[in-house]
């Protein structure tokens with residue numbers, strides 16, 4: 101499936117998680133304030149606008165200059181990509197109104213607003229999600245997490261059986277709803293209970309659920325798992341799976357993030373504490389109480405985490421067994437699978 105992320109990733113490696121290589125933490129956040137080029141008096145074509153803004157982004161040090169200009173201008177012309185537009189449309193002169201829109205959105209990008217917030221939507225697997233700052237922008241690795249969960253729920257003996265009869269899964273930290281809504285879209289028999297500490301995230305997931313027509317199969321809660329873990333037990337029936345892409349960055353790494361992330365995304369979605377495991381440990385403590393026997397936990401984590409999680413669970417959570425670590429398409433260990441097993 102050629103998603104926006106695949107194409108984006110095809111042109112760059114690791115857009116958003118990349119640290120500002122070679123720059124000191126200070127310099128990477130001290131973004132130059134750039135004035136936008138003046139709106140030309142005469143009209144230009146879409147292709148000329150794409151090229152003008154690409155060069156402008158390049159000169160001003162905006163990451164992914166080509167893709168940024170492509171996505172914004174394609175979006176304004178009613179398409180996902182420049183490549184999907186007919187040649188005729190690309191060489192037509194833009195109207196004054198279209199020119200003003202291009203300038204407005206590209207100027208936002210110039211001040212390092214992520215392109216996903218600029219165009220206010222983004223594709224995740226086969227769904228299009230509305231995006232709104234500061235709610236976390238779903239990353240390509242998470243598409244892999246969803247694939248993994250879907251396959252595992254349908255093919256693992258024992259898990260597949262309970263997934264067939266007990267149909268609720270829980271997501272901790274739903275953000276824009278990417279994981280839960282994608283799973284609901286793919287498996288019509290499933291129901292979700294999703295929670296997030298951010299009101300903006302819960303509201304955005306609800307808006308996206310309505311857009312996708314799955315609102316009857318999802319229950320949403322504005323809840324902080326660190327404080328209201330016990331309350332979660334009272335609001336949902338035992339579940340077949342607990343899925344999460346929690347905040348997992350080591351606090352020390354926060355200052356090395358690109359300006360797009362550091363300045364615009366909710367830090368609570370990213371910062372996992374000193375060892376990146378603060379929320380993960382809480383999820384693992386609660387998991388045995390909210391999962392059915394043989395129910396599974398699926399986590400997206402930082403590449404350093406899998407051995408630490410395995411070790412920690414062995415010592416601290418009797419009823420959870422570490423099943424395996426899975427790698428992402430770049431070969432990094434990024435996903436952990438655990439299973440509840442009654443002693």
Ligand SMILES: C[S@@+](CC[C@H](N)C(=O)[O-])C[C@H]1O[C@@H](n2cnc3c(N)ncnc32)[C@H](O)[C@@H]1O
Pocket residue numbers: 236237238239242272273274275276277278279295296297298301323324325326327345346347348366368369370379
């Ligand atoms: C990395 S983002 C993932 C969002 C979404 N699931 C995705 O993959 O695009 C982590 C999410 O967890 C939420 N979160 C962080 N700490 C939390 C907590 N203590 N309780 C509940 N949600 C939390 C954040 O608000 C954020 O939306």
